Amino acid sequence: MATQSPTREEDLVNKLKARFPDAIKDSKIEGKHRITIHFDKDKLLEIARYMRDELGFDHVKGVAGVDDPTHKKIEVLYFTGSFSRPEIEDLIVVLQAELPRDNPTIASAVSVWESTHFHERETFEMFGVKFEGHPDLRKLLTLDNWEGPPPMLKDIKFPEMGQR
Amino acid sequence: MTTNPDQTKPTAPPIAITAAKEPSTLDVSVGPQHPGSGHLRMLMRVDGDYIVSVDPDIGYVHRGCEKIAEYRTAVSNIPHLERPCIIDAIHLNWGYVLPIEELQGIVVPPRGQYISTIAAEMNRIMSHLYWLAINAGVFSGHTTIFMYAFGDRDLFIELAEMLTGARLTYSFLPPGGPRRDLPAEFQDRLLKLLDYFERRLVEYDRIFFSNPLVIARAKGIGTLKRDEAIKLGMTGPVLRGSGVKYDVRKVEPYGAYADLDFEIPVFEEGDSYARFLVRFEEMKQSIKIIRQALEKMPKGPIARKAPLIIPEGEAIGRVESSRGELTYMVKGDNSDKPSRVKIMNGSFRSLIALPYLIRNVHVADMPIIYGSLDYWPVEADR
Amino acid sequence: MVFGAMYEGIKHIFKRTFTLKYPYQKVLLPKGFRGRHILYMEKCTGCGICAWICPERCISFVPPADGKEHPQNPENRFPQYWYARCCFCHFCTDYCPTGALDYSPDYELAEYDRELLVWSPERLSKVPTNIGTYRSVFHGNKGSMGVTYEPVEKQPKT
16 A cells, blocks of 8 residues: 655644654644644744754744643743745644743754744733843833743732633 | 945844944934834944844733633634734634644635635735735835725625624634624625725726836835745745745645645845835735635535544644744643634744844835835834 | 925815714624623523633622523523623624624713622613714725715615
């Protein structure tokens, strides 16, 4: 029986797994336009450089933080896309890393993808994630004299807004 | 016109305003009571008539949109999430329901997709008219185009009131499809309005886009080259004004866009005037899309009933709003409220262009560059 | 070229403008305009879906003022709206299972007193009478910006 040639998404995932066998923990392909890759947070810069130079993912649409108090972790998601290569321009590849909730630190991707500059500032302020190597890590959206905890963590609750 | 001597020096990446100050420079605070498009503060470091650097200080209209969205049900979130950019409400609404429909497994019927497409393109024309009036007109001192564009925008608003019941705050697309069908006299009035609007676009060309004063102020100012635009992650008309042909309606079609025939205007120069022209041409393409959609409108139901629970999982949906690619990530945990809503909109992605472009320019060029980016502070701050 | 641009602005000096003299002349709003709500008390069952779906949590339930028993409403509770919070999205109207809520063209809700912005069920069930008498007609080639406002009686019945 002839084997089917891998689809474009499987091909990408296989290339990443071949290049970083121990840093890529898990991958998920949904539909035709979405790939999620779980990776080890210490290898962010190498994976980012490979994705930008070899695979052609030249920009980041956003950096999101997701708080998960039951598993004691904060996830950081990088939504990457490609403008320069037409064959992959409809893909969104989500790079997802898990950080420990009591001390979330990760290297800053600004040296690889300059488009993450303000997104990382916002994630630092809202979730408390420290991006090491960011040229200008200070508060972006909250008040200048805000001394409280990071606002988007699930510890901050608003009971007057109803059941959550 | 004297040339700026600093342009021969290699340009450095954007630096924070907290760096050491030259003795001849002055820190000027622009804002935050910004009577234009919203509240934004820019700390300008000025040396005579030249701006040395700009540090955008945003957050004056930050309301905690993403946090509040975790306390509202999937449908109740719609009036909340369409408020950040209210003049573009259909796109902000549509981008949010696309991942919810994907998680719940609903497919909107074809007639509903066509109605959503018509409403979205009308909204694109309305948003570009607002941009033309305020960001391109008033910021450069041209108040006549402000009157013209707002007058024509009101005609579209009256049509939207006929379709959805509200002038600006539509809340028109819950998960499953639009809330109402087209009323009886809607199609005739819209087609007459499109004919009238095409004649008005010729007048706009004569009074604004071909006006030598506007060309002198905007041509060659704030040039963003193609590889810089890609590297900085620009989107929308800013990206298309720098020569990159990328539009979510063609790349990942949603709604009825796969069946409709339209073009993406792209300009190569990358200066502010090219960004002005991209939006002007987009208005013409929107007229073409609406006419085709009205002609090809299928019959049948407009919406499906949607469940009230968001199943467990994560989904990403994106639309092409007037300011660029609007991406939503919705995470559900099997309850009626989403557990995380992440909004990535065109205005927040254009923020990095402000310190990058407004360097070594005259002070009078700052409103032109800022206006050509169509930065909407409320949408960027959420 | 500059004179072409200037002509485009100056030519409007000689055109007629149109002003609708509000509050003596009011616009007839299209059907389904999202103004305040109308409550039909004989249809309301007190299920509470309107309060659950409301994004602003502005609906609360109160017993009727005259203490009458309504057979279709077992808990004898009717919605009370707080219009200082309402965003007029009308999800409550769309989601009501019995059709007890309705749209109305009443938008003149301003009050001098904050407490008067809480509308009791009885006040909500009064059908508004201040509907407009002028309808906007789009011609495209005459009037101010292609639109004229004609009195409703002179227009053909649609």
